[in-house]
Amino acid sequence: MATSSPSNAAAIWALGVTQIIGYGTLYYSFSILAPGIAAEFGVAIEWIYGCISLALLAGGLISPYAGGLADRHGAGRVMAAGSVGAAAALIVCALAGNAFAFLAGMILVELASAFVLYSTAFAFLAQSTGPKAQRSITYLTLIAGFASTIFWPLTSAMLGAMDWHQVYLVFAGLNLLVCLPLHLWLSRFSRLAAARMPQPAAIGGVENPVDQGLVFGLVVLGFSLAGFISAAILFHIVPMLGSLGLGNAGVLVASLLGPAQVASRLINMTLGKELPATVLSIISASMMPLALTILALTAPSIAGGIGFAVIFGMGTGLFSIVSGTLPLALFGKAGFGRRLGWISLGRLALSAIAPFALSVALGAVGPKPSIWVLAVAGLGCVAVFGEIWRRCRQPQRVAVV
Structure with missing residues (x-):
């Protein structure tokens, strides 16, 4: 990985590890664990997905506050505190004895997620890598793209050796024993990097305050729609593929999402270096309906399922880049954490209904x-x-990578 200094490279790799664990334990594992949780508590699977919907809404509501803290106190410190909160929340889930206690645990999980996942991680990179933040965001999403590939089969394998309560305890340990020390180190790295970093001139593609407000509203709407589709699919992909007739191949097909995300980022790094973030957002958004159309037309074909997973994964992979680079390119670094928080609020507010809505629709x-x-x-x-x-x-002064 080509970065300006070994310290930057080490920070990106450390942050990538925490994002893999964070997304794997707080997000991707849910669809694997949900059926067993519903069966143990004697409730419909829709009830369990209703829990995650309420939890996502809670996470969205706190996101602007988390972003503001990242701006004021440093994203590294916020992520360190979030690691403790994530471990505590997962322990609450593990100890849940009924569906309502599990709901409380899931709300705590999503509250903690606002402090440790991409929005705060992107703010960290903006604070610590300065003008190279957009390139660093691309590298981070490249590493973190393996989260689903690792944690979907890992969670399935763990369920073969232990129950879901114990799985959540192991996940809590990963956040406390791996993510917390790394976030503490990153906090120190960020302070040292900020001390030696020259203050760059403001960057951004939207200068008129009226236009800026309108464009920001469109950005929130666009990411909200993308988040709704992504959340609906990612929380249901394995059982949904099974219901389409792919059977046990559903897990294998779903596991292709991660490599596809990584592949899309590699392609962007090699072929899309000068591609504006606005254009990349259109490309990534177009891949979602294309992938869904292929799946609807070809199921239960495994080849069609693979095509869906690859294209959908590439779209979500590019969206992970765009979610950090587009706001930075359009509005600049000032208040970046809080701005990402408001985008997360809009995205998660709509995403909150996605798992439950698709569960009912299915x-x-x-x-x-x-x-x-x-x-x-x-x-x-x-x-x-x-x-x-x-x-x-109009010509933008900031490239995607």
Whole structure:
């Protein structure tokens, strides 16, 4: 990985490890654990997905506050505190004796997520790597793209050796024993980097305050639609593929999402170095409805499922880059953490209903009609980012990587 100094490279790798563990334990594992949790508590699977919907909403509501803390006190410190909170929240889930106690644990999990996942990680890179922040964001998303590939099969394997309570305890240990020390080191690194970093001139592609407010609203809407589609699919992908007739191959197909995310970032790094963030947002948004259309038309074909997973994974992989680089390119570094927090609020508020809504839809009308509805939402997302590009297509001074 080519960075300006070994310290930057070490920081990005350390942050990548914490993002893999964070997303794996706080996000991706849920779809594997949910059926067993519902069975033990004697509630419908929709009830369990309703828990994650409420939890995502809670995480969205606290995101602007978490972003503000990152701006004021440093993202590294915020992430260190978040690691402790994540471990405590996972322990609450592990000790839950009924569905309502589990709901409380999931809300705590999503509250902690606001302090440790991408939004705060991107703020950390903006604070510690300065003008190289956009390149650093791309490298980070490249590493963290392995989270689903690692934790979907890992969680499935762990369930073969222990129950879901014990799985959550192991996950708590990972956050406390691995992520916390790394975040503490990153906090120190960020302070040293900030002390030696020259203050750069303001960057950004939207200078008129009126236009800035309108474009920011469109950015929030676009990421909200993308988040809705992504959350709906990622929380249901394994059981949904099974209901489409892919059977046990569903886990293998779903595991391709991670490599596809990584592949899309590698392609972007080699072929898209001068590609504006606004254009990349349109490309990534277009991949979601394309992938969903392929799945709806080809299921239960395993080849079609693989095509869906690869294209959808590439789209979400690019979106991970865009979620950090687009706001930075359009609005600059000042208040970056809080701005990402408000974007997260909009995204998670809509994403909050996605797992529950798709769970209900899958039971009511079946998987294929549900997939078509998501594809239509994806076309709306493409239209929003197209409008952002139209309003901001003047030459930008900031490249994606």
